[in-house]
Amino acid sequence: MRYGYIGLGNLGGHLAMSLVRGGFDVTVYDLDPKNAVRHVEAGAKHAATIGELVGQVDHVFTCLPSPVISEKVLDEILKHAKPGMCWIENSTLGRDDILRLSALATQKGLKVLEAPVTGGVHLAARGEITVLVGGDEALFNTHKAALEKIGNRMFFMGPLGSAAVIKVITNMLAFIHLVADAEALMLAKRGGLDLAQSWRAITASSGTSFVHETEGQLILNGSYDIAFTMDLALKDLGFAMKFGEDFGVPLDLAKLTQDTFIKGKAAYGGHAQSTQIAKLLEDKVGTDLRADGFPSRLT
Template sequence: MRYGFIGLGNLGGHLAASLRKSGFEVVVHDRDPATADRLLALGATWADSAGALAADCDAVLTCLPSPTVSEAVLGQILETAKPGTTWIEMSTLGRDEILRLADMAAAKGVSTMELPVTGGVHLAAQGRITMLAGGDKALVDRHMPALEAMGEQIFYMGPLGSAAVIKVITNMLAFIHLVADGEALMLAKRGGLDLAQSWKAIKASSGNSFVHETEGQLILNGSYDVGFNMDLALKDLGFAMTFGRDFAVPLELAGRTHEIFLKGKQAYGGGAQSTQIVKLLEDAVGTDLRADGFPARLE
């Protein structure tokens, strides 16, 4: 099968590279042609537009920053995609968005599968990211070899829209954990404890989290370089708050976290790293959370 990949940013570039390294024929496109250089070096083919890519592929994967961009790119894909093409949407969308866009695709004979991923850019680079699949089970099974090339754990969540819900839930938890980890580390620092030793103790405790193990290291380094920005975090938290209203679930922790991220964007800008949300606390109390021996980026 010939796969097209649109969106070669922090995440998409690694995922497309994993496909190509596993021997799949891959055609790539991004609004910034420079992002494709390493893919072309691996033997991928460049397409000058999303439409040109779709005309040449059996399946098109998109990894894009917002529902608005996803809809615009899908429109270009549908102009040229052959009936029977699969659109695999890896962007984080709301349930209503993916269902609406899937209806648009179906009207042109294109099947839709949702495949948001979770775990961080560093795991995508290793081909070990977690993939959350939604849609027709037979369609998911048809593309399973490609999924296994990009990710380590693949969860089939159910009908189309199911993966959108669980992806938002996982991101909501990650942002709550991020704020909590900053508060925990600050308590340790202001309590006079060694931060490196405190990080290790938390990691080995019942208070540990994936966020503490990964993003906690970037905070202690001071780089905050997680490859995910405030605007994207606010988009996902906005989806979570919508689900809370739709499903009649009061989300007190998520709501407070959403408010904190709004403050973070106001202070540092929407393009700031999402981990810089902890800098709000550092700035508020005039204390940096720094320790030796932690990486600037996760490998």
Template sequence: MRYGYIGLGNLGANCAGCLLRAGFDLTVNDASRNAAEGLIGQGARWADSAADLAAGVDHVITCLPSPAVSEQVLRAILPEMRPGATWIEMSTLGRDDVLRLAGLAATAGVRMLELPVTGGVHLAARGEITMLTGGDAELVELHRPAMAAMGSRIFHMGPLGSAAVIKVITNMLAFIHLKACAEALMLARRGGLDLGQAWQAIAASSGNSFVHETEGALILNGSCDIGFSIDLALKDLGFALEFGREFGVPLDLAALTQQTYVAAKAAYGGAAQSPMIARLLEDLLGTDLRAPGFPARLE
């Protein structure tokens, strides 16, 4: 099958690269051709527009920054997609957005499969990211080889909209864990502990988390370069709080964490990396969270 991939940011470029390395026929498009140069060098074809891409492939994958952009791209590709084709949406959307856009795709005879992912850009680069899919079971099986090329674990969560809910839950937990990680590291620092040793001790304790092992290390390096912005974190926390209201679940920690990200955006800008929320504590207390031997980026 010939796939098209639209949206070559930190995540999309890595997932598209995994498809190429697995031997898939791939055409790519992005708002900036520069984002595609590495993939073109590996054998991907370039399409000058999303519509041109859709006209030359069997199925289209998108990985985009917002529901508004997803809808804009969908409206551009639908007139060119063949009836029976699949639109595979890897962007993080709200459940209502998923269902609404699936209905729009259906008017052109195109079926939607939602496929948000979790685990971080470094795992996407290795083809080991976790894939959360929602949609018809036969579509999941049809595209399982492509999903297996991009990720090491695939969870079919149920009908369309199901993956949107679990993706928002996992991201909500990650942001809460990151806030807790920053506070824990600052306690260790102000308590006079060696931060490198403290990080190792936490990693070997019942208080450990995936976020501590990954983003915590980047905080100690000072780079905070996780490939995920404060604006994206705020978008996902907004989805989580909407679900809380819809399902009648009080989300106290998510609400507090959202306010921390609002403060970080005011201080450093929405394009800053999401672990920069730790810098708020550093600035407030005049105390840095640095330790030697920690990476600037995750591999």
């Protein structure tokens, strides 16, 4: 099958590259043509417009920063799509968003799979990210080989909308853990402990988390460079709070975390790294969380 990939940003660029490296016939498009250079060098084709891309492929992947942009891109796809084409959405959307956009696509004869990913940009670069899939199971099986190239762990969650819910849950936990990790590391620093050794001790303890073991290193380096912004964190926390209302679940920790990220955005801007939420605490108490031997980016 010939696949198109639209959206070659921090995350989508790696997902598209995994398809290319996996031997698939891939055509790519991004608003910034420079983002497509490495894909073309690796064997992908490049389309100058979304319409041109859709005309050259059988199915289309997208990875985009917001539901508004996903809808705009889908509208352009629908102008050129062939009946039976499948739209596979790697973006993080709310459940209502994916169901609404799926209805628009279905009216035009498109099939839809949601396949948001989780684990971080560094795992996407290695083809080792986790893929969460929602939709028709037979359709999932049709595209399973391609999805397996994107990530090395995959979970079929059920009907369309199911993957949106679990993806938001995983991100909600990650942001809670991030704020908690900054507080834990600050306690260690202000308590006079060696921060590098404290990080290792936490990693080997019952208090560890994926976020501590990955993003915690970027805090200690001082780069904070996780390739994920405050704006994106707040988007996902907004989805989580909406689910809390819809499902009748009070999300006290998530609300406190959302409030903290609102302060972080006010202090550093929406395009600041989400990991800079730790800097909010550093600035408040006048103490940095630096330690030697930690990377500026995860690989």
